Amino acid sequence: MKILIIEDEIQLVQSISEYLQTENYTCEYALTYRQAVHKVLKHNYDCILLDLMLPGGDGMQILEEMKRLKKMDGVIIISARGAFEDKISGLQIGADDYLSKPFHLPELAARIYSVVRRRNFGNSNIIDENELQINLLAKTATINNVELSLTKKEFDLLLYFISNRNCVISKNALAEHLSGDIAGMLDNYDYIYAHIKNLKKKLNDAGCRNYLKTIYGSGYKWEI
Amino acid sequence: MNKLLDLTLRKFIRYAALVLLCSIPAYYLLVDLIWQHELKEHNRIVGETVKQNLQKLTLSDQDLHEKISLWNQLRPETKITPADQYRPDSTYTIYRRNKYIPAKGLDRFQVLVTYFPVNRKYYSITVENNIEESYETVLGIAVVTFLFFFIMLGGFILINRRISRRLWQPFYNSLEKIRKFDLHQQQPVFFEATNIAEFYTLNVNLEKLIAANIDTYQQQKEFTENASHELQTPLAIVKSRLDMLLQSHPLTPEQSKIIDDTHRALSKVALINKNLLLLAKIDNRQFSGNETVNLSSLLQDQILLFRDLATDKHFRIKQKIAPEVLIAGNITLVEIMTTNLLMNVIKHSKNGATVYIELSPHQLQITNSGTVRLRETRLFKRFSSTSPNVPGTGLGLAIIQKISDQYGWIVTYKFENNSHSFCIDFNPPALKHT
Structure with missing residues (x-):
């Protein structure tokens, strides 16, 4: 899988590409608007991470150009602007x-x-993880062909772990994933334990091997 | 509170009343003096006429006596009587009952007694003349005075009103503009041209003052906005670096703890930053759009999310939500507002407490138990968190206030029966201007 990181902060680029490499993604990067336009037009990527504020231009224009040329790469906008209007117009222009x-x-x-997954495996979007099978469209998980009854949150968590295989995920990241901004207002993350405990129990009871490891003091890891 | 022109009017009226009141005795004395003077003169003429005419006649004593007796019967108000000796003239006033028209009561008379010789004998003639009684004079003058006073009063009020309408109009115009001025609107104020020097100076200086205020406010807002923006990328770097650090092997529990603590602090900084940006954006009116928001279902969804957080703190949420409560507003802002309200109440609830959430068609009220009344004056200000040991950005209530302001909703805080209660009124009565 090839990823293009369009971002002018080299340190952020480094972190992102280091992390994504452990997930077996190949990363390229562009630090300026010109570089970005050049790369986007010349190559095809599975996913492009696009910062909007770039030296030399507005990232939104790259998106518009891609749309005009009917380039089908997946795009995720990563922006400091965070404005709700940007979000809406970005998604309207064609960001994923x-x-x-x-x-x-x-x-x-x-x-x-x-x-x-959405772009490459449109109709048969099924993740196979040994005895575990996840159907992304139907939002169901089965173990040895027996369906698990997971809550919406548990399913969400399971997917989150699988998309971060072999990486340690901090409690903070989980809290922010589950409750968004509210995480910054909470004094404890106890409610995460409850969800993870339930998920673990359901997986174990159905005969799944113990992939979900608790890393003492750090967080959790889906090890395979 | 007194109005400027009413104050001067009141002083004028008081002064006019005093002057007119003093004028009543003065007029009376003057009128009475003239009366008396005129009647004295009249009495003297009558007396002198009778005297001289009598002296001109050559009558025998017997004849004279008969004539005088007849005279006295016909004209008792000019009575002639024999006198033992010559005396100087005397004048006086006397109150006496009129014997011909008794119903008139006491009458005042101006009297002249003068002595003269006829046929070598002395006689006195008493000339009396009715003079207006003093109380009648006073009454008449008082009536006229009061009449004039009321005419003056009416005039004053009319003139005052006209002055206020014409002369002071520019002043009141300026006053109205300042009253309507809202710093958050960022609309400069332009005063109408006036050719009165004082008002002109006032308006020019007010314009300067307001422009400076808007400028300062703008700068402060831009600063917050820019600072928050600039912070986002470094924060992203720190966060991603910490995520990478967590992947390194081996990691001791102590090191993990440090990363965890740093993550938490970072989350808080990120949220503060985000909230500051949000406040700046609301100030800039960047959240336009007036959709119809179904507050009932929005709250139901959020309560579901918060129940998840609530269970591990062991408190209960009791809700009474009217169905299909629709309000007009930007959905994002309404969501932010309700999240902050709920978060605020959950954050400040102790273990085992109960939180009441009540939504009626015009009002949302959230109540939880507490021990100490919060300081209302500081409550909705930025970074005025009342309890330091509770986590939070110190911006939640400021955001709630700002969003309410944008839509003209009213947020109130009450502390009753050991409970804190926050209430948002979506349909407040029209604001009263004082």
Whole structure:
């Protein structure tokens, strides 16, 4: 899978590409508007991460250009602007998702995973993970062909872990994933334990191997 | 509170009343003096005429006596009587009952007694003349005075009104404009041209003052906005770096703890930053759009989310939500407002507490128990979190207030029966201007 990171902050580019490489993505990057236009027009990517404020131009114009040329790459806008209007107009022009800075890397990875899956596996969108099988369209999970009864949140969490295979996910990232901005107002993340405990129990009871590991003091990891 | 022109009017009226009141005795004395003077003169003429005419006649004593007796019977008001000796003239006033028209009561008389010789004998003649009684004079003057006073009063009020309408109009215009001025609207105020020097100076300086205010406010807003924007990318770098750090091996529990703590603090900074941006955006009226928001279903959804958070803090949520409550507003803002309200109440609830959420067609009220009344004056100000040991950005209530302001809703805080209660009135009565 090929990802293009269009972002002028080199440190952020480094973090993103390092993290995504562990998920077996190949990353390229563009630091300026000119570089970005050049790369976007010349190559095809599975997903493009697009910052809107770039030296030399507005990222939104790249999006418009892509649309004009009917380029089908998936696009996730990553912007400091975070304005609701930007979000709406970005999605209208043809971006697949919008993530406002600052974000957690696992959150970004989950969004990329979802965009890539949606684009590449349109109709038969099924993830096979040994005995575990997830149907993204029907939003169901089965273990050895037996369906699990997961709540919406548990299913969401399961997908989140799988899209961050072999990476440690902090409790903070999970809290922000589950409750958005509210996470910043909470003094404890106890409610996450409840959801994860339930998910783990359901997986174990159905005979799934213990992929979901608790990393003491750090968070959780889907190890495979 | 007194109005400027009413104050001067009142002073004028008081002064006019005093002057007119003093004029009543003065007029009386003057009128009475003239009366007396005129009647004295009249009495003297009558007396002198009778005297001289009598002296001109050559009558025998017997004849004279008969004539005088007849005279006295016919004209008792000019009575002639023999006198033992010559005396100087005397004048006085006397109150006496009129014996011919008794119903008239006491009458005042001006009297002249003068002595003269006829046939080598002395006689006195008493000339009396009815003079207006003093109380009648006073009454008449008072009536006229009061009449004039009321005419003057009416005149004053009329003139005052006309002055206020014409002369002071520019002043009142300026006053009205200042009253309507709202810094948040960022609309400069232009005063009407006036050719009165004082008003002109006032208007020019007010314009300067307001322009400076708007400018300062604008700068402050832009600063907040820019600072918040500029912070987003460094925050993103720190956050992603921490996420990477977490992937390194081996990581001791202590190191993990440090990362976790840093993440939490970072989340809070990010949220504060986001909220500051949000406040600036609301100020800039960047949330346009007046959709119809179904507050009932929005609240139901949010309560579901908060129940999830509520269980681990062990408190109950009791709700009474009227169905299909529709309000006009920007959906994003309404959502932010209700989230902040709910978050605020949950954050400040102790374990085992109950939170009441009540939505009626015009009002949303959220109540939870508490021990101490919060400081209302600081409550809706930015960063005025009343309890330091509770997490939060210190911006939640400021955001609620700002959103309510945009739509003309009214937020109130009450502390009753050991409960905090926040209420948003979506349909407040028209604001009263004082």
